Amino acid sequence: MSSTGENGAAEPEQLAFIRETVKRAKPRTWKGAKRAEHLPVARVVVDKGVLTIDKFFDYEVPAAMAEEARPGARVRVRFGARVVKGQREGGELHDGFIVARLEKSDFAGPLAPLAQVLSPEPVLSPQLLRLCRTVADRYAGTLADVLQLAIPPRHAKAEAEPSPPPLPRPQPPAAGGWQRYPAGPDFLAALAGGGSPRAVWAALPGPGWPYEIARAVAATLAGGRGALVVLPDRRSVARVDQALTELLGPGLHVALEAELGPRERYRRWLAVSRGSVHAAIGTRATMFAPVRDLGLVVVWSDGDGSHSDPRAPHPHVREVALLRAADEGAAVLLGGHAVTVEGAQLVSTGWARPLVADRETVRQVAPRVRTVTDQDQHRDAAAQAARLPSVAWEAARESLAAGHPVLIQVPRRGYVPRLACGRCRTPARCRRCEGPLEAPSADAPLRCGWCGEAENDWHCPECGSFRLRAQVVGARRTAEELGKAFPRIPVRTSGRDAVLDTVPDEPSLVISTPGAEPVVEGGGGYGAVLLLDGWALLSRPDLRAGEETLRLWLAAAALARPSGEGGTVVVVAEPSARPVQALVRWDPLGHAGLERDERAQLHFPPVSRMASVSGSPAAVADLLNLIRLPEGADVLGPVPVPALRGEEQERALLRVEPGQGAALASALKAAQIARIALRTAEAVRVRVDPTDIG
DNA sequence: AGCACGCCGACT
DNA sequence: GTCGGCGTGCTC
Numbered sequence: 001m002s003s004t005g006e007n008g009a010a011e012p013e014q015l016a017f018i019r020e021t022v023k024r025a026k027p028r029t030w031k032g033a034k035r036a037e038h039l040p041v042a043r044v045v046v047d048k049g050v051l052t053i054d055k056f057f058d059y060e061v062p063a064a065m066a067e068e069a070r071p072g073a074r075v076r077v078r079f080g081a082r083v084v085k086g087q088r089e090g091g092e093l094h095d096g097f098i099v100a101r102l103e104k105s106d107f108a109g110p111l112a113p114l115a116q117v118l119s120p121e122p123v124l125s126p127q128l129l130r131l132c133r134t135v136a137d138r139y140a141g142t143l144a145d146v147l148q149l150a151i152p153p154r155h156a157k158a159e160a161e162p163s164p165p166p167l168p169r170p171q172p173p174a175a176g177g178w179q180r181y182p183a184g185p186d187f188l189a190a191l192a193g194g195g196s197p198r199a200v201w202a203a204l205p206g207p208g209w210p211y212e213i214a215r216a217v218a219a220t221l222a223g224g225r226g227a228l229v230v231l232p233d234r235r236s237v238a239r240v241d242q243a244l245t246e247l248l249g250p251g252l253h254v255a256l257e258a259e260l261g262p263r264e265r266y267r268r269w270l271a272v273s274r275g276s277v278h279a280a281i282g283t284r285a286t287m288f289a290p291v292r293d294l295g296l297v298v299v300w301s302d303g304d305g306s307h308s309d310p311r312a313p314h315p316h317v318r319e320v321a322l323l324r325a326a327d328e329g330a331a332v333l334l335g336g337h338a339v340t341v342e343g344a345q346l347v348s349t350g351w352a353r354p355l356v357a358d359r360e361t362v363r364q365v366a367p368r369v370r371t372v373t374d375q376d377q378h379r380d381a382a383a384q385a386a387r388l389p390s391v392a393w394e395a396a397r398e399s400l401a402a403g404h405p406v407l408i409q410v411p412r413r414g415y416v417p418r419l420a421c422g423r424c425r426t427p428a429r430c431r432r433c434e435g436p437l438e439a440p441s442a443d444a445p446l447r448c449g450w451c452g453e454a455e456n457d458w459h460c461p462e463c464g465s466f467r468l469r470a471q472v473v474g475a476r477r478t479a480e481e482l483g484k485a486f487p488r489i490p491v492r493t494s495g496r497d498a499v500l501d502t503v504p505d506e507p508s509l510v511i512s513t514p515g516a517e518p519v520v521e522g523g524g525g526y527g528a529v530l531l532l533d534g535w536a537l538l539s540r541p542d543l544r545a546g547e548e549t550l551r552l553w554l555a556a557a558a559l560a561r562p563s564g565e566g567g568t569v570v571v572v573a574e575p576s577a578r579p580v581q582a583l584v585r586w587d588p589l590g591h592a593g594l595e596r597d598e599r600a601q602l603h604f605p606p607v608s609r610m611a612s613v614s615g616s617p618a619a620v621a622d623l624l625n626l627i628r629l630p631e632g633a634d635v636l637g638p639v640p641v642p643a644l645r646g647e648e649q650e651r652a653l654l655r656v657e658p659g660q661g662a663a664l665a666s667a668l669k670a671a672q673i674a675r676i677a678l679r680t681a682e683a684v685r686v687r688v689d690p691t692d693i694g
Numbered sequence: 695a696g697c698a699c700g701c702c703g704a705c706t
Numbered sequence: 707g708t709c710g711g712c713g714t715g716c717t718c
Contacts, residue, residue: 044718057718080696080717091717092696107718676695677715 027076027093030113036066039101042114044077045124047095047144053673054142058105060113069114072122073098074154076115088112097124097147121159123151123273127328128290134323138661139688140611140668141313149311150288158267163276167251172222173215177208180365181357184212191219191296191331198325199355200343201335202588204365205558207523209335210236213298214243216333217279221252225295225330229281230317232304233515234259235501240281240300256282256289284309287320294330297321301336302343303544303551304515305691314687318342337558337588338551341544341599342606344592356589366586367529367560367567370395371575387481392530392570399527400489400507402566407526408482409556410475411536412496412513419446421460422467428458437468478532479511494518514552517559525561527568534573534580543604543693547595550579554588603634605689609661611668612690614641614651619682627671630656630663653693664688 043056059077061069069075075098081091093115105111124147132146139146172192178184183199190197203209213229220227231237234257241255254268254277271277273290280289284307299307299321307317318334325332332352334343346352357365372389388396396406419428419437428437428446432453437446446455446468459466475495483491490508494500500518503510510518510526514537520526537549553571561567573580582591600607613620620638629635638652656664668686675684 041718046718053717059718077718082698105718109718111718 027078027115029078029088030062030115031087033113034063035113036061036063036069038066039103041102041105041111042069042075042098043100043102043105044075044096044114045099045129045143045147046077046079047097047147053676054136054144054669056099058102058107058111060111061101062113065114065117068117068120069098069101070120070122071098071100071126072124073120074118074123076118078112078115081112097129097151099124099129119154119156119159121154121270121273123154123290125273125290128288130327131288131320131324134327135315135320136313137669138319138323138665139313139315140665140672140686141315145312146315149285149309149315152266152269152285153262155263155266158263158270161267163267163271163274164251166276166278169224169278170218170222170248170252173218173247176215177204177212178215180204180208180361181355183353183355187333187355188215188219191216192223194223194225194295196295196325196329196331198332198346198352199334200339200347200352200589201333201355202339202357203335203337203558204357204362205337205367205554205560205586206365206525206562207519209300209337210239210243211247213240213300213333213335214247216296216298217244217253217281218247220296220331221248221278223295225293226278226280226291227296227298228279228286228289228291228294229298229300230286230307230321231281231283231300232306233283235499236300237282238501239519244279244281251277253277253279253281256280256286258283258285284317287315287317287324294324294328296331296333297325298333298335301338301551301555302334303336303338303340303547308691314689316689319689322346336551337554338547339588339592340551341547341592341595344589344596345606347589348593348596354589362586364564365562367525367557367569368563369557369569369571369584369586371571371573371580371584373572373574388485388530388532389570389572392528392532392572395528395568395570396486396509396530398566398568400486402527403507404505404524404527404561404566405503405508405510405520407517407529407556407559408478408509408511409514409517409529409531409552410478410511411533412475419468421463421465423460423463423465428460428468430455475511475513479509482509482511492518512556514556517556519559524565525567526559527561527566529557529560529567529569531556531569531571531573534571534577538573538577538579543599546577546579547592550582550588550591553579553583554586557583603655607658609656609658609664609688610690610693611654611664611686611688612651612693613638613654613668613684613686614649615684616682617648617650619684620650620652622682623671623675623684624652626674627654627667629654629667630660632657632660633664653690661688 040061042059042061044059045056075096076093077096078091079094081088132150133143136143136146175185175188178188187197217227237255244253254271256268272280275292280286280291299318302318309315347354370391372391399406437455458468475493479491479493492510494512494516499516502521503518505520505522505524531553557569560569634655636653638650641649641651665688
């Protein structure tokens with residue numbers, strides 16, 4: 001490193017240095033080349049490839065690369081060469097990163113030389129390496145796989161540009177919306193003072209939360225440290241981005257979004273890596289952003305499924321956040337309108353403190369919540385036409401009359417469990433094989449989902465009714481029906497393929513699938529929020545159905561006006577269900593606590609740790625036979641699961657006692673390595689913290 | 695994962 | 707004697 005200080009790479013003379021070396025050595029064998037005099041050994045983590053055995057390899061540094069081959073640099077190395085007459089030949093080129101420069105290798109054999117330094121930019125800092133190692137261990141994955149999630153692809157042009165010098169740090173912000181939480185001002189003050197408080201934050205309804213996050217970030221920056229905010233989707237990133245820009249102006253933070261394109265994305269990532277900005281916000285991958293002197297990690301809505309990475313080894317943003325905060329001594333703010341069971345667990349162990357408003361404040365800002373079962377009579381003819389319970393119909397009418405839009409949340413089609421009797425709810429089954437009946441399209445005859453037999457003459461075997469309700473009506477048909485029921489009121493839809501960010505504050509019907517709800521412009525909110533077909537969400541065969549339903553409801557209900565301004569939420573669901581009760585009382589933390597206690601009793605995650613193991617029956621049995629599980633571990637199954645590409649598949653769940661998670665992960669990894677070595681070939685997919693346990 | 699090396703059975 | 711089966715182990 002030069003004497004220009006920690007931001008040296010951003011300065012002009014450093015830039016010139018980078019330009020000069022563009023004619024960098026191309027990959028060649030470096031036969032007979034002189035090796036570097038100082039620290040001639042480079043320890044390399046070889047990227048990807050088939051190196052299931054997760055370890056480092058040492059290479060010789062040719063003298064020509066002595067300067068550039070620094071720790072953290074991207075390199076190319078030859079791997080798997082054969083030695084012919086004392087000379088190594090061939091070997092495939094692999095990408096990798098230098099993790100250290102050493103005086104001497106502990107490898108007994110002769111070292112191959114580095115083939116090429118792709119770039120001297122030190123993208124893999126010691127901290128990032130440590131984090132990725134920890135995450136790989138936590139998820140029984142390889143370091144190389146995690147590095148691929150953590151470090152974006154290089155873009156040479158972006159790298160050649162200087163990053164701007166860092167702007168002066170801001171003043172500590174006023175408490176603002178944090179005053180509404182008894183512990184809020186102290187939390188901000190601790191951040192500004194260099195402390196590391198950890199909080200599970202049940203955010204009050206309304207449009208304030210992006211500003212609360214922005215103030216927490218501002219306080220951390222004011223205290224001389226950096227901050228990181230991870231959000232579940234592009235829209236929420238945009239909201240926090242705007243709040244930060246309003247509070248701090250541009251230039252103190254960056255938003256790292258995949259949609260930016262490779263060049264801009266890498267440019268911004270480098271600005272973080274080079275210490276040119278102190279705060280990064282973005283989706284999932286932002287969790288690894290190499291913010292310096294990390295003082296705060298914020299995760300918004302940690303129950304959202306997009307925080308779970310679909311790529312191996314499937315790390316979850318919240319878990320990475322906790323690992324990272326622990327390692328770097330940073331504060332944690334785990335926030336959302338809902339609270340996850342994991343959040344409740346952190347509170348119950350005392351690792352984090354609850355950051356919640358008192359009941360009086362909640363009452364002031366929350367909408368009024370009314371429950372209604374969908375058996376309630378549709379007394380009003382117009383309500384009947386719209387298939388709305390009259391309470392919901394009235395709430396909608398009042399909102400429209402007051403000049404505000406109405407939000408109607410409709411479960412996505414994918415949530416539909418199955419068809420059932422329109423009167424008594426008995427599932428509609430095939431007379432031949434008991435399989436579930438399906439409606440291929442609106443007017444086509446019914447068909448069995450298992451045997452394919454057509455059913456033209458269904459009636460309920462329990463109550464004799466001939467009415468078969470297409471139980472969850474999709475957003476489009478709801479829109480058509482409501483449009484007829486409320487003539488001359490504009491109808492807008494927001495869903496999977498066409499998500500609206502905002503709607504104007506004027507009378508309209510906004511039909512949305514969960515997670516796609518637009519925000520009302522001007523910050524006032526919806527006059528009414530109707531949560532339809534709640535039973536469909538609640539009855540999904542998933543361990544998290546209750547928790548997830550409440551999360552989706554609270555997210556929509558949080559967009560309503562306060563009760564004092566007439567804001568009303570109508571939830572169509574069984575009033576005694578726990579999530580319904582929690583919504584009525586607006587008590588997300590209480591709900592999460594109850595769920596946590598129940599899971600603890602049942603030995604379910606997150607109190608216990610689980611992993612799933614799936615593949616062909618033989619392969620799964622083989623791995624279960626090989627694995628040396630920690631004491632007290634359970635094996636559940638294996639049971640058959642839906643075939644993948646026609647191949648028979650099984651899955652087993654492994655469960656360990658609290659505190660044995662690391663032991664489980666390392667046992668899984670050891671068993672995987674042993675299987676590869678034993679050439680039993682057939683792969684077994686291992687997943688720590690599986691998401692789809694019913 | 696590839697791709698070697700290596701130690702046992704039927705061939706020219 | 708030699709060719710070649712794929713079990714076992716390594717890749718800096």
